Amino acid sequence: METKGKFIVIEGPDGAGKTTQAQKLCELFEQKRINYLYTREPGGTDVGNEIRKILLDFKGDINPITETILYSAARAQLIQEVIKPKLNAGVNVIADRYVFSSIVYQGLGLGVEENIVAEINKIATENLLPDYTFYLDLDIESSLGRITGKKDRIEQRGLEYFKKVKEGYISLSKKYPIITIDGNRSKEDVFKDIAGHMGLL
Ligand SMILES: Nc1ncnc2c1ncn2[C@@H]1O[C@H](COP(=O)(O)OP(=O)(O)OP(=O)(O)O)[C@@H](O)[C@H]1O
Numbered sequence: 121m122e123t124k125g126k127f128i129v130i131e132g133p134d135g136a137g138k139t140t141q142a143q144k145l146c147e148l149f150e151q152k153r154i155n156y157l158y159t160r161e162p163g164g165t166d167v168g169n170e171i172r173k174i175l176l177d178f179k180g181d182i183n184p185i186t187e188t189i190l191y192s193a194a195r196a197q198l199i200q201e202v203i204k205p206k207l208n209a210g211v212n213v214i215a216d217r218y219v220f221s222s223i224v225y226q227g228l229g230l231g232v233e234e235n236i237v238a239e240i241n242k243i244a245t246e247n248l249l250p251d252y253t254f255y256l257d258l259d260i261e262s263s264l265g266r267i268t269g270k271k272d273r274i275e276q277r278g279l280e281y282f283k284k285v286k287e288g289y290i291s292l293s294k295k296y297p298i299i300t301i302d303g304n305r306s307k308e309d310v311f312k313d314i315a316g317h318m319g320l321l
């Protein structure tokens with residue numbers, strides 16, 4: 121019988137270093153010849169990539185509920201088309217963001233009721249829960265300072281919005297099985313911490 125793969129999620133504000141750490145985990149899995157797949161949200165499927173364009177590039181207003189549903193729609197497609205089949209085939213999935221991003225960015229950041237975001241996402245994900253959720257915690261000014269280039273629709277939101285995002289992650293980390301990682305260190309030290317928690321060192 122096939123063993124299910126592990127579902128590993130990396131969370132944190134924009135610029136926290138999620139993609140950097142996800143890539144390091146991919147490299148370690150490659151060295152150790154462990155099967156893996158990397159996904160990012162929103163995206164990872166054809167329809168998800170179209171939804172990503174709307175969410176990050178659309179020039180007009182998007183209502184917070186619409187935004188919540190669009191993120192969860194992209195997620196539903198990713199779960200059904202990619203994540204569930206891969207986990208069932210024994211492949212480890214390394215996900216750059218998951219449901220907690222919606223709870224903090226749309227819920228605590230935009231004021232959509234947390235229960236509503238959670239319920240929509242239960243439907244979208246069929247309540248698939250990660251085996252590990254790592255939250256990269258660092259000063260919001262430091263993480264935003266790492267963003268270079270043209271800012272997308274979400275990144276253009278001001279400092280006050282991103283302070284709510286950070287507070288949101290901290291409050292969720294007290295309620296859910298989230299592993300908080302000090303992201304204010306070198307890329308290598310942050311990674312040692314993540315890999316150590318997974319018993320990979
Ligand atoms: N620990 C670190 N120390 C210093 N710089 C870092 C660290 N981790 C990542 N960076 C740099 O910060 C920038 C943003 O990193 P990265 O893309 O990994 O963040 P992210 O959380 O995935 O961002 P986003 O949510 O905006 O996609 C990159 O230039 C990266 O090289």
Ligand SMILES: Cc1cn([C@H]2C[C@H](O)[C@@H](COP(=O)(O)O)O2)c(=O)[nH]c1=O
Pocket residue numbers: 134160161162191217218219221222223225226274275
């Ligand atoms: C999944 C998810 C993401 N967001 C926001 C967070 C970022 O600003 C963008 C995604 O861009 P990235 O560079 O790939 O991190 O979308 C969100 O608001 N809600 C979500 O559920």
